[in-house]
Structure formats: structure tokens, C-alpha cells
Amino acid sequence: MNRISVSMLAACGVLASFPAAAADAELQALREEIAQMRKSYEQRIDALEQRLAQAETGRAQAPSAAPAAGAAGFNPEIGLNLQGALTSTRLDPASWTLQGFVPPGAPDEVGPPRRRGFTAQETELTLAANVDPNFRGYLNLALTPDNTVELEEAYFQTLGLGAGFTLKGGRFLSGIGYNNERHPHTWDFADAPLAYTAFFGNKLTAEGLQLRWLAPTETWFELGLEAGRDDGFPGGARNKGGSALGAAFARTGGDLGIAHTWRAGLSYVATDPGARAYDGIDAAGLNTSVAFAGRSRTAGADFVWKWAPNGNPTERNFKLQAEYFRRNETGSLSCAERDASGACGGAAGLADSYRSSQSGYYLQGVWQFMPRWRLGYRHDRLDSGTTRLGPALVATDLPQLAAWQPLRNTVMLDYASSEFARLRLQFARDNSRGPGLVDQQVWLQYVMSMGAHGAHKF
Amino acid sequence: MRYFMMLIAALLALPAQAAQAALNVLTTVPEWAALAQEIGGDRIRVASVTTALQDPHRIEARPSLIARARNADLLIATGAELEAGWLPVVQREAGNARIQAGQPGYFEAAAHVRMLEIPAQLDRADGDVHASGNPHINTDPRVYLQVGAALAARLAQLEPANAAAYQAGYTAFAARWRANLARWEQRAAALRGQPVVVQHKSFSYLLDWLGLKEVATLEPKPGVEASAAHLSRVLQQVRGQRPRWVLRAVWESSRATDWFAANSGTPAVVLPFTVGGSDAAKDLTSLFDDTLARLLAVK
Numbered sequence: 185m186n187r188i189s190v191s192m193l194a195a196c197g198v199l200a201s202f203p204a205a206a207a208d209a210e211l212q213a214l215r216e217e218i219a220q221m222r223k224s225y226e227q228r229i230d231a232l233e234q235r236l237a238q239a240e241t242g243r244a245q246a247p248s249a250a251p252a253a254g255a256a257g258f259n260p261e262i263g264l265n266l267q268g269a270l271t272s273t274r275l276d277p278a279s280w281t282l283q284g285f286v287p288p289g290a291p292d293e294v295g296p297p298r299r300r301g302f303t304a305q306e307t308e309l310t311l312a313a314n315v316d317p318n319f320r321g322y323l324n325l326a327l328t329p330d331n332t333v334e335l336e337e338a339y340f341q342t343l344g345l346g347a348g349f350t351l352k353g354g355r356f357l358s359g360i361g362y363n364n365e366r367h368p369h370t371w372d373f374a375d376a377p378l379a380y381t382a383f384f385g386n387k388l389t390a391e392g393l394q395l396r397w398l399a400p401t402e403t404w405f406e407l408g409l410e411a412g413r414d415d416g417f418p419g420g421a422r423n424k425g426g427s428a429l430g431a432a433f434a435r436t437g438g439d440l441g442i443a444h445t446w447r448a449g450l451s452y453v454a455t456d457p458g459a460r461a462y463d464g465i466d467a468a469g470l471n472t473s474v475a476f477a478g479r480s481r482t483a484g485a486d487f488v489w490k491w492a493p494n495g496n497p498t499e500r501n502f503k504l505q506a507e508y509f510r511r512n513e514t515g516s517l518s519c520a521e522r523d524a525s526g527a528c529g530g531a532a533g534l535a536d537s538y539r540s541s542q543s544g545y546y547l548q549g550v551w552q553f554m555p556r557w558r559l560g561y562r563h564d565r566l567d568s569g570t571t572r573l574g575p576a577l578v579a580t581d582l583p584q585l586a587a588w589q590p591l592r593n594t595v596m597l598d599y600a601s602s603e604f605a606r607l608r609l610q611f612a613r614d615n616s617r618g619p620g621l622v623d624q625q626v627w628l629q630y631v632m633s634m635g636a637h638g639a640h641k642f
Numbered sequence: 643m644r645y646f647m648m649l650i651a652a653l654l655a656l657p658a659q660a661a662q663a664a665l666n667v668l669t670t671v672p673e674w675a676a677l678a679q680e681i682g683g684d685r686i687r688v689a690s691v692t693t694a695l696q697d698p699h700r701i702e703a704r705p706s707l708i709a710r711a712r713n714a715d716l717l718i719a720t721g722a723e724l725e726a727g728w729l730p731v732v733q734r735e736a737g738n739a740r741i742q743a744g745q746p747g748y749f750e751a752a753a754h755v756r757m758l759e760i761p762a763q764l765d766r767a768d769g770d771v772h773a774s775g776n777p778h779i780n781t782d783p784r785v786y787l788q789v790g791a792a793l794a795a796r797l798a799q800l801e802p803a804n805a806a807a808y809q810a811g812y813t814a815f816a817a818r819w820r821a822n823l824a825r826w827e828q829r830a831a832a833l834r835g836q837p838v839v840v841q842h843k844s845f846s847y848l849l850d851w852l853g854l855k856e857v858a859t860l861e862p863k864p865g866v867e868a869s870a871a872h873l874s875r876v877l878q879q880v881r882g883q884r885p886r887w888v889l890r891a892v893w894e895s896s897r898a899t900d901w902f903a904a905n906s907g908t909p910a911v912v913l914p915f916t917v918g919g920s921d922a923a924k925d926l927t928s929l930f931d932d933t934l935a936r937l938l939a940v941k
Contacts, residue, residue, distance in 0.1 A: 398736065
């Protein structure tokens with residue numbers, strides 16, 4: 185509006201100062217002059233408007249300079265997770281065993297209760313940072329109540345390999361299954377599913393390389409291959425160059441509308457333990473030493489479905505999670521006396537073929553019925569199948585391997601005072617020890633997270 | 643074997659062709675998708691991974707998010723740790739070098755804006771605090787001029803052939819936006835200095851723009867839900883100040899706001915917060931039209 189009135193005014197002024205009988209040439213010059221004046225005014229007004237706008241926005245919105253941090257700015261992200269529990273069990277935790285299955289390594293803090301009363305579970309210390317534009321480093325140390333430090337994870341990961349590829353190297357939680365890659369502080373129950381305890385000693389850790397490829401499709405589809413050492417369960421004691429543990433996984437997932445999300449996967453783990461040993465007791469109560477050598481192949485399937493109204497899980501949400509594993513093992517089993525007990529044919533021992541096909545699954549649902557409060561139920565079921573032993577081995581020397589189908593039902597209620605603090609009450613009824621041996625377990629657990637808290641996976 | 647190789651070659655060529663068609667832009671929240679669309683027009687293909695009904699702090703790194711990040715040429719985030727709980731996982735899992743932090747394909751809006759409420763100390767006893775300041779910059783319309791200028795420059799950097807078009811897109815947007823700002827500021831002039839109660843610190847930038855006076859926050863600490871006792875205290879504290887509204891964003895729980903409104907007589911107003919947060923808020927302009935209309939509807 186201003187612009188028009190100013191140029192009109194100028195035009196009127198110029199016109200008025202000339203006689204009415206102006207020649208054509210004069211008229212032309214006049215028009216040019218007016219046009220020039222108009223242009224010059226418009227330019228000046230434009231410039232003024234621009235300055236005004238700049239001043240307005242500049243005054244209100246001058247970007248704040250990023251705080252310049254010195255050497256401290258390069259500090260890695262540090263996180264600490266405190267976990268502890270008060271547990272009460274009907275049966276002595278030391279007597280816990282998975283009847284029908286070979287013992288899955290030494291018991292740890294994330295499996296079935298190890299002790300009664302107060303216990304500090306694993307304290308996890310994590311450090312992570314970008315190494316350079318191409319790599320990221322991650323360290324997770326578990327401080328156990330036995331005053332030992334376990335190197336849970338220590339790996340590098342590529343950031344920009346491109347074409348959907350990511351390479352990970354070092355020690356890391358294997359990408360198989362759904363629950364395996366998740367640290368205990370993100371679990372929905374205080375202990376690992378029984379299937380994980382039976383087949384991977386609560387978790388499968390790989391020490392080697394992992395290559396993942398994400399397909400360039402609208403639907404999420406990822407393939408992964410892992411190769412590494414196999415010192416941990418279900419592998420063990422094989423002195424071989426190159427790769428001893430091989431794992432592969434494929435997974436896909438997507439959304440159904442905004443409220444529903446699903447994920448499904450298949451996994452495969454292959455390892456050939458050279459001497460996977462455990463300490464046993466024969467039917468007469470004598471100490472034995474048992475070792476397996478041969479092929480161990482585990483296949484698994486996992487499925488997760490999450491629901492949140494409008495895709496906003498803050499208020500209410502539901503999560504259904506199920507995994508199934510089947511392990512086939514063939515090879516030879518040797519049994520010898522331990523502590524000069526005279527069992528299993530004494531010092532010379534016995535050895536013959538061993539063949540087993542064992543499976544297990546769990547199904548769990550966790551429902552956040554109001555902000556902060558969640559209720560969950562988990563059903564664990566294992567089937568030891570019938571272990572076939574060669575004729576040189578005597579079943580009474582190996583009572584641990586007598587067939588059984590362990591069953592455990594768990595309910596939990598937890599309360600999160602914020603994203604960083606959670607208190608959990610959990611009850612379980614567990615008959616893993618064998619026929620007629622039903623244990624009742626009560627957990628009161630806390631999980632506290634401090635410092636830089638890494639983003640969680642789906 | 644030859645057919646197999648041809649198939650592989652065709653498969654590899656597919657994403658490359660798709661990428662050439664238009665710049666693939668992915669944003670964490672709807673407002674930056676709307677802004678990118680204003681600037682880029684049909685030269686870019688843009689989508690937001692969340693909707694206005696989702697709490698931007700509590701998004702899950704869903705498989706579909708990772709799949710979409712895999713093919714993105716540019717990832718636009720708010721920054722200031724708003725997406726800290728999920729975006730890093732999406733970036734790491736996507737296997738996409740272009741959208742990693744520090745690359746031209748990763749853009750943070752908050753880096754181009756004057757931040758409010760930068761905490762003097764970082765302690766989680768103070769709730770869910772953000773070291774870089776309040777991240778809800780999207781509620782101040784002036785922000786879109788700065789962010790838009792930086793975004794146009796970034797689009798030009800990613801696709802130099804279209805640099806002039808992106809610059810022109812921004813210039814046209816900025817002209818429209820300045821006219822809108824003048825119109826809104828005139829409409830809202832009467833609101834200056836009015837007392838207001840907010841549920842969460844979601845609207846600090848809106849309040850700063852309109853000159854509203856925040857007399858109380860219902861949340862005792864950021865991200866911590868108010869207890870009944872705390873709400874009663876807030877009620878006593880603001881009784882004499884006669885707040886004109888109690889505000890919440892559409893994705894926030896209605897419980898505290900409704901209780902406060904019922905017990906204080908202060909009208910509760912649900913603001914769309916971002917594009918898609920209400921039926922009327924279809925784009926950036928209608929977002930602020932609707933926001934102002936809802937504020938002005940309360941006399």
C-alpha cells in the first residue's frame with residue numbers, strides 16, 4: 185500500500201510541474217523519469233522491508249553458538265545400569281538344574297535365581313563413542329556380585345559402509361533371535377527365558393565378525409552372518425584356526441496401520457565343540473566328569489508384535505513376544521570318574537555315540553495398562569526329547585539326560601518412576617529340576633539407568 | 643548364469659534409478675516434512691516417520707523406520723536430544739552412510755535456532771532435561787525462516803543442479819511466511835501478557851513468540867507426570883493470577899489438564915502442536931491459523 189501511494193504521489197508531483205501542451209518527446213522523457221523514480225523507490229522500499237524483516241527475525245532468533253567444549257567434549261557416552269534383587273525360592277537355588285538337558289555353562293546373574301535373599305545382580309558399565317567418521321566403538325562391562333569383571337561386549341561397528349551393509353567386529357551379543365541382542369536391563373522379566381538358558385547359557389556371545397545387509401525395500405528385511413570363536417556354550421574347547429562358530433539370521437518387519445508393528449525372524453547357529461565338559465553326578469550320587477564332542481546345530485524362529493494406540497506407547501501399549509529353538513546334536517559323549525569316585529568305569533571312563541534333538545519355546549505378553557505400570561505373563565516350555573546313547577554308555581551314569589519337559593509360568597508387575605528407574609515384582613512356578621520338584625520363585629528387582637542412556641532397539 | 647548376472651545388475655540398478663528421480667527426504671517429525679515440501683516442492687520426495695499424535699520423545703525404532711532410513715538421501719531431525727531415545731539406533735541400523743551425523747545428509751533444525759531454557763546444570767533429579775535447551779522449537783513460527791534458509795542451502799548442497807530452484811522455493815516461502823507472521827502477530831496482539839498454565843514445557847517457544855506469561859507448569863519436572871497433590875499445590879499457587887488457558891499438546895495425556903480445568907475453571911485448550919495435530923492443521927500455515935484460533939476462541 186505504501187509503495188503505491190508513494191509512487192502515485194511522485195507521479196502527481198512530476199505531472200503537475202509541466203504545462204499541459206507538452207511535446208511527444210517530452211511526454212516520453214516524462215514517462216521514463218516516472219518509471220525510473222518508481223523503480224528507485226520500489227528498490228529502496230524493498231531494501232527497507234528486507235532490513236526490517238532481518239532485524240525482526242535476527243532479534244528474536246539469533247542462533248546461539250554451539251557451546252565450545254574442549255577435550256571434555258570428546259568424552260564418550262558413559263552409562264551405568266544398576267540391577268539388584270531380593271529373591272525367595274522354595275527349593276535351594278544350588279539344586280537348580282534343567283532336567284534332560286546338558287548343563288548350559290556356569291550359572292550367572294541373568295538366569296534362574298542363584299541365591300536367596302539380597303543380591304546385587306549385574307552392574308553394567310557402558311562406554312560408546314564414534315571413533316572417526318567411519319567407525320563407532322562400544323564397550324559393555326558387567327560387574328558381577330562375585331567381584332569379577334566380565335567383558336560382555338567390546339566391538340567396533342562401521343557407520344558408513346553404504347549399500348545397506350554394516351560390519352561389526354570384536355565381542356558382541358549375537359544377532360540371532362529377538363531377545364539375544366538385548367541387555368538384561370531392557371528385559372521385561374527379571375531372568376532370561378528358559379529356552380535361552382537351555383540352548384545358549386542365557387545368551388549367545390560371538391567373538392569375531394558380523395556382517396549385516398539391509399535390503400533397499402520398503403519392508404524391512406535384514407540378513408546377517410556371523411563367524412567367530414566358540415569358547416562359550418553351546419560350543420567349547422576347539423583349537424581351530426579361522427571360524428568355529430557360525431551364525432546366520434534373516435528378519436523382516438513392518439507396520440499394520442500406525443498402531444500395530446510386527447517383526448519376525450529366523451536364525452541358525454552352527455558350532456562343533458571339541459570337548460564341551462560338565463560336572464555330573466550319577467544315579468548313586470558319585471561325581472562324574474562328562475564331555476561332548478561333535479556337531480551342534482540350533483535353528484530358531486522369533487516373532488514380536490507391538491500395539492500402541494495411535495503409535496504412542498506413553499499411555500498404554502501391549503507387546504507380544506515368542507521364540508522357538510530346536511537343537512540337534514550328534515557326536516560322542518565320554519564319561520569318567522571325578523574326584524576318584526569310581527563312577528563311569530573309573531579313570532579310564534566310557535565313551536560312545538550321542539544324539540539328541542531338543543526344543544523349547546516361550547511366549548510372553550506385557551501390557552502397560554496405565555502410565556508407568558505394566559503387567560506381564562510368560563510361559564516357558566522345553567522338551568528334552570529322548571537322548572540316544574551308544575551301547576557303551578549306561579543311563580544310570582547319566583541321570584541328567586533322562587527325558588523331561590520343563591515348564592515354567594511367570595507373572596510380573598513393574599512400576600517405572602521414569603524411563604530410567606524401574607521396580608519389579610515377579611512370581612514364577614518352575615519344575616525344571618524334574619518330576620515332582622516344583623520350585624516357587626519370588627523376585628523383587630530394581631533396574632536403574634544413569635548417564636548417557638543409549639537408544640533402545642525395537 | 644548370464645540371466646542371473648542380469649537379474650543382479652537390474653536389482654542393483656533399481657534403487658539407483660529411484661534415487662535419481664527425486665531427492666528422498668525423511669524427517670523425524672511432521673513439521674520439518676511440511677517445511678521441506680514448501681521449499682523443495684515436487685523436486686523432493688518427503689515423508690515424516692512419526693505423526694502428530696505420537697509423543698516425539700517416546701518413539702520406537704520400529705523396523706519400518708529403519709527400512710525408510712536405508713534409502714533416504716537427507717534425514718531432517720529436530721536435534722537438541724529430542725530424538726535421542728530412538729534416532730541413533732535408526733541411523734546405525736540403516737546401513738546408510740549418507741544420513742550419519744556429520745554428513746551433509748543429516749540436518750538438525752535446532753542448530754539454526756536460538757534455544758530457550760538451556761539448563762544451568764545437568765541432573766536427572768530435575769527430570770528429563772535436555773542439555774541443549776528446550777527442543778520444542780517448532781511452536782514458534784519465526785523459527786521456520788531460519789531453519790528454512792539453512793535447509794534450502796543444504797538441499798542445494800546435496801543437489802547442486804537444482805540449487806537455484808531450492809533458493810527460489812525458499813524465497814517464495816519466506817515471502818508468504820513473512821506475510822503470515824505479520825497477519826498472525828496482528829491477530830494475537832491482544833494476547834500479549836496473558837497468564838497461561840501449560841502441562842509440559844511443549845509451548846515455551848509459542849509463549850515466547852506471543853508474549854504470553856507462563857504462570858505454572860503442571861508437570862513437577864519435565865517428563866514427570868503430576869500427582870494429585872502437586873496439582874492441588876499448582877491450583878492454590880495460580881488461583882489469584884486467573885490464567886486464561888491451560889494448554890496441552892494433542893499427544894500429551896489429558897489427565898492433568900482436565901483435572902486442572904475442572905477444578906480451577908480455567909478452560910483447557912488442546913493445541914495441534916504440529917502439522918496433522920488437528921483436522922484443520924493440514925500444513926504449516928493452517929497449523930498456526932488453527933493454534934491462534936483455538937487461543938482466541940477463549941475470551
